Amino acid sequence: MTDTTTVPQLFEPVSLGALDLPNRLVMAPMTRNRADADGVPGPLMATYYAQRASAGLIIAEAATPNAVGLTYPNIPAIHDEAHVTGWRRVTDAVRAAGGRMFLQIQHGGRVGHPANSGLPPVAPSPVPLPGTIFTPEGHQPTVVPREMTVEDIQSTIADFAAAARNAIAAGFAGVEVHAANGYLLHQFLTEDTNRRTDGYGGSVAGRIRFVVEVVHAVAAAIGPERVGLRISPGGTANGIAETDTDTLYPALIGALAGSGLAYLHIVHADPDRPLFQRLRRAWPGALIANPDSPFPGPIADDGGRAKAGRLLAAGADLISLGRAFLANPDLVARLRTGAPLNAVRDRYLMYVGGEAGYTDYPTLEAKRGSAA
Template sequence: MPSLFDPIRFGAFTAKNRIWMAPLTRGRATRDHVPTEIMAEYYAQRASAGLIISEATGISQEGLGWPYAPGIWSDAQVEAWLPITQAVHDAGGLIFAQLWHMGRMVPSNVSGMQPVAPSASQAPGLGHTYDGKKPYDVARALRLDEIPRLLDDYEKAARHALKAGFDGVQIHAANGYLIDEFIRDSTNHRHDEYGGAVENRIRLLKDVTERVIATIGKERTAVRLSPNGEIQGTVDSHPEQVFIPAAKMLSDLDIAFLGMREGAVDGTFGKTDQPKLSPEIRKVFKPPLVLNQDYTFETAQAALDSGVADAISFGRPFIGNPDLPRRFFEKAPLTKDVIETWYTQTPKGYTDYPLLGD
């Protein structure tokens, strides 16, 4: 079986290792969601990852509701991403853009408009806004005649991603955001061709993926799912009945890879007693399968040894350890990240974590 340090072929690319960087929202863009110069240094520092998956990046003003998160719908945003992707490439890395529509999780305080969802609903808890944490707005149901416009937004974002120098894109269909809201029965109460039966609830995921593939090619298109457990008020009563067919559909489309965040009873994000579906999804999904959440070096290698995963993406360990693959290889201690600086707009806790030997 391969080790975490072995290369892996996916889509049009060969990653130099199987230690990938998971998407991590960090809030270092401008209030207009334009990437900033400091982001080039941050991502270049982490270019030893087999693949960097960018922080979630808004496909439209409607779909982006996180303060100071970047977008990719405007020419200004595309231009600002160019030196970031170039810095990663100059450092020998690969980088995919994660395409994000937050659905009902978009505060109107950030987007300036009412959020949309498969069905009218309100997310629980509080959302990040420019005025601190506030209750989420009540989302309106996305109309059937708006679906073509939504698909156009994904197409434009994918086209812009390549123009901005990204090697490919990952469609964010996880964590209780718009596509995930369509997939799961707790948030999708529609009675049209996008609701009810499993094939209807995964239809938006299929439509978006096919549109992105038609725009940039299947070898540059990936997807992220979170197939088990409740997250941000979104859950499915029988996840195996919807996510295994979704994975089979994506395998038939021959996407570059599928990334999955799986909840666990003792997980730090998405605690659940719903069993992990990766062993069953592995049986129907043939391209590379990349797992995420709470992995250590030892458990990551064990996942590769078992054959359930082809690579592992690490999130928080890459915040505090820009050179995580080297630290794993040399069995060096890891630096703990500081949660208080996750979403600030300064270099502190962003680009100042030391490299091994500094």
């Protein structure tokens, strides 16, 4: 394990928007497929998140702002009252355990299937997701998405704003707009998936327009200090192939830098990468950096401490970790003391219902109790 004195700032308090956080460790949003068939979070999800309430901030897993935005089975949603009620149970449990939560809002775009949502997927252009997609009947070939009209775009922007209001009603402190990892907003950013010739495509200014308008609408709905944005510059998840990363993201960040958002969240951040340094200089607010290697991959032996230290030294304000929090509900205590980490047991258990591989990872206290 890395010497526990090498990254003391990880455990220092920090302000984020209107929140005062007890430490700089953020639980990254991770899809776990434990909602019911209608996207409503249940008691098991409340237990899971409450177990991890020692994180400075929890960013809850992606929730869809409308029915067509659904990606896979048992993904949570945030577009009707039942979803608000279900999520309120989760936020109440986390708050009772001393935690704070944002909710990530994600529209799948072409990452969807009629067998999952009951609707054909929509996207900036009719470019299908490569390969197959998981459905209740198993893996099926993907379908060509319907190209969104301007009216579709405007209604989707309104859905994001409504979802943000629902999240606040459900007890979240704020929301994260998901523009990363190959989902709808990322599809608009990238030439390979956005082949439009209207004002939402073509030039960099056209391709960033949808993301900018979504963020502005969400900020207007709930206040910019309650809104974060997640990006994955150069990411290839879900078949994305960027060709102008070093131009695209400075333009996007430049368009939003004066918006007063709570944070910018960069996925797979590398402090040695010139683009990371450019974005840090251009972004005036808080920066959350995620040092995890692209999935799949093991938890680093030190839980990500060494990379976290380098990112903090390069200007990050907070560090988000995914798989380490998945397997270690008391990750903050383990990293603070240098205790060994649980490993992720079975990749299959990440995405199936039930307690196994979800709420049954032992804490240090439980291990000491069983050894007594």
